[in-house]
Amino acid sequence: MSSLLSFSSSCPHPSVTRGISSLPLFSWNTASPYVSFLSHFLKNAFPLPFLHSLLPQHSDYGCLTLLNMDESTQALQARNTQGAWIFADPIPGTLLVNIGDMLSRWSNGKFKSTPHRVLPAVGKARISIPFFFEPNLDTLVVPLRECENYARAHGKIYSSVLFADHLRSKVTNNFSFLEPSPTATPLTGSKVHTVDGKGSERH
Ligand SMILES: O=C(O)CCC(=O)C(=O)O
Numbered sequence: 073m074s075s076l077l078s079f080s081s082s083c084p085h086p087s088v089t090r091g092i093s094s095l096p097l098f099s100w101n102t103a104s105p106y107v108s109f110l111s112h113f114l115k116n117a118f119p120l121p122f123l124h125s126l127l128p129q130h131s132d133y134g135c136l137t138l139l140n141m142d143e144s145t146q147a148l149q150a151r152n153t154q155g156a157w158i159f160a161d162p163i164p165g166t167l168l169v170n171i172g173d174m175l176s177r178w179s180n181g182k183f184k185s186t187p188h189r190v191l192p193a194v195g196k197a198r199i200s201i202p203f204f205f206e207p208n209l210d211t212l213v214v215p216l217r218e219c220e221n222y223a224r225a226h227g228k229i230y231s232s233v234l235f236a237d238h239l240r241s242k243v244t245n246n247f248s249f250l251e252p253s254p255t256a257t258p259l260t261g262s263k264v265h266t267v268d269g270k271g272s273e274r275h
Pocket residue numbers: 108112132139141148188189190200202
């Protein structure tokens with residue numbers, strides 16, 4: 073964590089720096105690593121095909137993922153720009169860092185949230201421990217105006233999104249076999265915390 077904070081203070085873009093340093097480390101959102109750890113533990117400790125189908129190819133939802141990989145197995149793959157799946161082999165003593173959808177959207181697509189997947193480590197227990205660094209649920213992520221030229225040159229301008237809405241749609245798609253309840257309470261609240269391209273924040 074201390075290296076993440078020093079990354080934040082040496083990050084050249086003031087808005088990104090401010091955004092990263094103001095991300096809530098101890099809000100209830102920090103429960104997600106524990107939930108994820110549990111699902112990883114189940115999936116990896118009992119390498120059954122059914123449990124592995126819980127983690128299809130996906131990109132991570134938030135800003136950054138720090139992944140402490142199991143160094144004894146080869147299972148994590150990322151999709152490269154040619155569409156080929158390549159193994160992301162663990163490098164001893166390092167963390168793997170994934171860019172998430174919110175950093176991608178914030179930078180108008182300049183930083184890519186890479187699709188990845190986990191193949192079954194057949195007959196072998198595997199433990200990988202992710203830490204998901206995410207915005208608060210009520211954060212409206214507004215693409216940075218400074219990155220609009222990049223987005224135009226690549227033919228895609230991103231719209232703003234409330235993190236809660238993005239999270240809901242990702243979870244619904246990744247776990248589509250769990251029918252969402254039609255009476256579910258909307259996550260979208262009236263209090264919206266905005267981080268915009270000018271580096272200012274509104275409530
Ligand atoms: O199990 C792994 O190594 C990666 C898992 C992953 O991609 C995730 O939890 O988002």
